[in-house]
Amino acid sequence: MRxxxxxxxxxxxxxxxxxxxxxxxxxASSAYSFPLWKDVPGNSFAVLxxxxxxxxxxxxxxxxxxxxxxxxxxxxITVARLTEGRYANALSCGPLAPTxxxxxxxxxxxxxxxxxxxxxxSVAREISAVDIELEKGRSIKHIRDEPRLxxxxxxxxxxxxxxxxxxxxxxxxxxxxxxxxxxxxxxxxLDFKSRECRNHL
Numbered sequence: 001m002r003x004x005x006x007x008x009x010x011x012x013x014x015x016x017x018x019x020x021x022x023x024x025x026x027x028a029s030s031a032y033s034f035p036l037w038k039d040v041p042g043n044s045f046a047v048l049x050x051x052x053x054x055x056x057x058x059x060x061x062x063x064x065x066x067x068x069x070x071x072x073x074x075x076x077i078t079v080a081r082l083t084e085g086r087y088a089n090a091l092s093c094g095p096l097a098p099t100x101x102x103x104x105x106x107x108x109x110x111x112x113x114x115x116x117x118x119x120x121x122s123v124a125r126e127i128s129a130v131d132i133e134l135e136k137g138r139s140i141k142h143i144r145d146e147p148r149l150x151x152x153x154x155x156x157x158x159x160x161x162x163x164x165x166x167x168x169x170x171x172x173x174x175x176x177x178x179x180x181x182x183x184x185x186x187x188x189x190l191d192f193k194s195r196e197c198r199n200h201l
Contacts, residue, residue, distance in 0.1 A: 036080040039089045041065045046154035048077075049167025053116045057082045060120035060167035062150065062158050065093045073099075075160050077107045077120045096124040096163050098181065098190045105192050108176055118169040119176065123147055127164055127181040127190060134174040135197040143168065 034057070037045060042063035050059035058081040064071040076093035090109035097106035110119035123130070132143040147164035155162045175197040181190030 034082045034087065036082065036087075036089075037061055037078075039080065039091075040078045041076050041091070041093075042071075042158070044157055044159065045078075046150060046158040046160070048120055048148075048150075048165050049169075051169055053118075053169045054113075054171055055083060056113055056116045056118070056169070058111070058116075058118035058169050060118065060165075062120075062122065062154075062160060062165065064159055072160060075107070075122055075158075075163065077109055077122050077165070079109045079111050079118050079120050081111050081113070081118055083113055083115075096122055097192065098127075099124060102189060102191050103193075105194070106179060106181075106190065108179065108194075110174075110176060112173045112175060114173050116169055116171050117174040119166075120168075121147070121166040121179060123164050123181055123190065125149065125162060125164055126183055128184040129182045130166060130190075131180040131182075132166070132168075133177040133179070134170070135177050136172050136174050140177065141170075141172075141174065143170075 036059040040061045040063050045061045045063035048060040048062055061078045063076050065076040074093050074095050076091060078089060078091045080089040088111055090111050092107040092109040094107045097104050106121055106123050108121045127147060129146050134141040145166055147166050149164050150162045176194050177197050178193045183189050
């Protein structure tokens with residue numbers, strides 16, 4: 001799995017999208033105060049989720065990382081946010097878990113702030129439910145969700161297969177401790193534990 005660390009740059013709050021050129025405007029699937037999709041790899045993308053939370057504008061995208069055949073089976077998930085003029089993005093590309101085994105990490109890029117955190121997770125179609133364990137300070141939070149299926153229209157636009165995903169923002173600083181995935185019959189098919197959280201190594 002390839003992973004690119006979050007990149008943070010300062011941007012002017014008075015950015016005008018039109019000044020970025022007609023080719024970039026053509027890529028925008030919806031109006032943003034700043035083009036959060038600007039660092040999404042590939043020629044096209046699907047918007048998995050977006051919103052505003054506690055002063056943070058966020059979005060999650062899916063795309064192909066390159067034009068090679070392998071990139072079709074290893075979607076790139078990009079999370080981007082803009083908070084008080086500060087832009088950041090995180091990117092993760094890789095096979096859809098649990099293709100490589102029950103403990104193989106799914107793509108799960110995350111961007112955290114003091115006031116809010118946004119993240120995206122991609123999994124195979126066989127995963128019908130997930131239990132996401134989050135670290136909030138020294139406490140633990142659980143998000144239980146049914147991953148959405150990428151629509152045929154979105155898959156065609158991004159030139160990707162249909163897969164399931166979670167695109168979420170929560171109103172607190174957090175990191176992902178673990179992700180457990182279940183099939184429609186309730187069988188555990190994914191059991192990933194992260195070593196990225198400071199208090200739960």
